[in-house]
Amino acid sequence: MIDFDPSTFGLAHTYQKEDKDEINTLALPSAPQVIYRTLNGPTQVNGGNKLTNFKHGTTTLGFVFKEGILLAVDSRASMGSFLSSEQVRKVIEINEYLLGTMAGGAADCQYWLAYLANHCRTYELKNGSKLSVAAASKFLQGILIGYRNSGLSMGCMIAGTDTTGQHLYYIDNDGMRLKGDIFSVGSGSTYAYGVLDNHYRYDLSLNEAVELGIRAIYHATHRDTASGGVVRVYHIHKDGWTKVHDGIDVVDLHYQFAQQKGLVGDGDEAKQRLF
Amino acid sequence: MSYDTALTVFSPDGQLFQVEYAMEAVKRGLCCVGVRGKDAIILGVEKKSASRLQDVKTIKKVYQLDHNLCMTFSGLNADARILANQTRLQCQQYKIYYEDDPSVDYIAKFTSQQQQKFTQRGGARPYGISTLIAGFSNNKPKLFQTDPSGACSEWKATSLGKSAKQVKDFLEKHWREGLHEKDALLLTTKALMDVVESGNKNIELCVIRKNECWFLNENEVEELTKITAQLQ
Numbered sequence: 001m002i003d004f005d006p007s008t009f010g011l012a013h014t015y016q017k018e019d020k021d022e023i024n025t026l027a028l029p030s031a032p033q034v035i036y037r038t039l040n041g042p043t044q045v046n047g048g049n050k051l052t053n054f055k056h057g058t059t060t061l062g063f064v065f066k067e068g069i070l071l072a073v074d075s076r077a078s079m080g081s082f083l084s085s086e087q088v089r090k091v092i093e094i095n096e097y098l099l100g101t102m103a104g105g106a107a108d109c110q111y112w113l114a115y116l117a118n119h120c121r122t123y124e125l126k127n128g129s130k131l132s133v134a135a136a137s138k139f140l141q142g143i144l145i146g147y148r149n150s151g152l153s154m155g156c157m158i159a160g161t162d163t164t165g166q167h168l169y170y171i172d173n174d175g176m177r178l179k180g181d182i183f184s185v186g187s188g189s190t191y192a193y194g195v196l197d198n199h200y201r202y203d204l205s206l207n208e209a210v211e212l213g214i215r216a217i218y219h220a221t222h223r224d225t226a227s228g229g230v231v232r233v234y235h236i237h238k239d240g241w242t243k244v245h246d247g248i249d250v251v252d253l254h255y256q257f258a259q260q261k262g263l264v265g266d267g268d269e270a271k272q273r274l275f
Numbered sequence: 276m277s278y279d280t281a282l283t284v285f286s287p288d289g290q291l292f293q294v295e296y297a298m299e300a301v302k303r304g305l306c307c308v309g310v311r312g313k314d315a316i317i318l319g320v321e322k323k324s325a326s327r328l329q330d331v332k333t334i335k336k337v338y339q340l341d342h343n344l345c346m347t348f349s350g351l352n353a354d355a356r357i358l359a360n361q362t363r364l365q366c367q368q369y370k371i372y373y374e375d376d377p378s379v380d381y382i383a384k385f386t387s388q389q390q391q392k393f394t395q396r397g398g399a400r401p402y403g404i405s406t407l408i409a410g411f412s413n414n415k416p417k418l419f420q421t422d423p424s425g426a427c428s429e430w431k432a433t434s435l436g437k438s439a440k441q442v443k444d445f446l447e448k449h450w451r452e453g454l455h456e457k458d459a460l461l462l463t464t465k466a467l468m469d470v471v472e473s474g475n476k477n478i479e480l481c482v483i484r485k486n487e488c489w490f491l492n493e494n495e496v497e498e499l500t501k502i503t504a505q506l507q
Contacts, residue, residue, distance in 0.1 A: 135372075139372055
């Protein structure tokens with residue numbers, strides 16, 4: 001944005017420079033710190049540059065329903081085949097009315113969502129009103145477009161509440177921004193979509209929605225090796241967000257769901273009952 | 276030593292003379308009026324033709340900044356054009372960054388920030404205009420005034436320029452909360468007609484509604500002045 005530039009003080013400054021640069025030029029969103037293009041080209045082609053070839057090992061999901069928005073995430077972080085953590089917090093609390101989910105490179109997501117939080121706060125103080133979810137997500141998209149082909153890896157969802165209601169956006173490192181009702185991001189997203197698309201209805205109650213989110217993450221962690229750990233669930237409503245579950249172990253969930261199906265022990269008991 | 280020839284020099288009693296002189300230029304400018312109603316804001320401004328040969332209707336003194344945001348001014352015509360173009364650009368730039376329309380507060384603050392910039396640098400003079408910026412934010416009508424010093428304030432109804440005091444007294448007596456568009460329009464026209472040289476060609480009016488701006492054309496202004504004259 002056009003900010004006051006201290007270097008334009010003093011007699012050495014002439015009006016011409018100011019005129020050409022600021023007054024007649026539409027300043028497009030750009031990366032806050034300009035970095036020069038690498039000679040290696042885009043990182044996603046043919047496995048890419050080894051240094052920036054992160055695995056998108058995660059499952060995150062979010063959906064809009066009548067009570068607001070539900071976000072559910074797993075908590076596994078992997079570095080190739082090495083499990084680095086089972087307790088990662090993949091929902092980033094940007095501020096009291098905005099949440100972001102993390103998929104892809106953890107550092108990238110954490111940093112740029114913190115940057116977004118900083119910007120939202122500054123805007124709120126300067127202008128006396130909060131940034132809308134659309135505006136915050138658009139701002140993040142502007143930054144990521146500036147870093148296109150520089151090796152950022154982010155597939156995050158921005159979900160929040162503002163004066164127009166609760167909204168869910170998907171933003172990724174290519175600079176794509178989509179508004180939608182159901183999103184799932186990460187290596188386990190296909191499994192989560194299977195469960196979500198099967199049972200999603202707009203008029204779910206809060207309990208049903210939480211149950212659906214947990215179930216979808218569980219199924220993803222069951223089949224995808226890069227997802228696992230615990231399930232964390234957040235609910236966004238008109239007054240902000242609430243943490244519904246801080247961490248339900250997916251291993252516990254596995255036996256819980258099995259029991260609901262009548263399977264106990266190693267499952268052979270069910271077979272024997274038939275005969 | 277004279278403290279008024281350079282902009283970046285305070286006088287011993289704490290005044291920036293160049294800024295004060297800029298405000299003098301505004302005080303000698305043609306009159307403009309802004310009235311905030313319940314569902315619309317009216318901006319009215321006096322136009323003066325240099326001679327009979329000039330086509331007054333091609334002088335546009337109310338600038339449209341966005342689809343529901345307008346600005347008018349008192350003071351130097353050319354300065355207003357530059358400031359309006361910068362503000363128009365800023366409206367679009369806000370949309371590229373944030374997707375939403377900028378609020379009137381934001382645009383008024385931006386305009387006053389631009390005006391303040393030029394009270395603090397060498398080699399340039401302050402803008403010789405005070406502006407009235409009108410638009411809707413959160414479905415509420417808002418009217419802002421900025422001046423050459425960079426101050427920005429919100430108003431219910433105000434006037435700038437040559438006969439500002441006379442018009443403001445009139446507005447203080449007759450403005451009330453919750454005016455409908457038609458009443459606000461009549462009030463603005465009456466206020467202007469008291470101070471403008473006779474002739475409808477000398478008035479430009481604009482109605483800012485929630486989603487659009489209506490610039491009254493020559494015939495509409497003529498009709499309005501006739502109705503207002505009858506309502507004496």
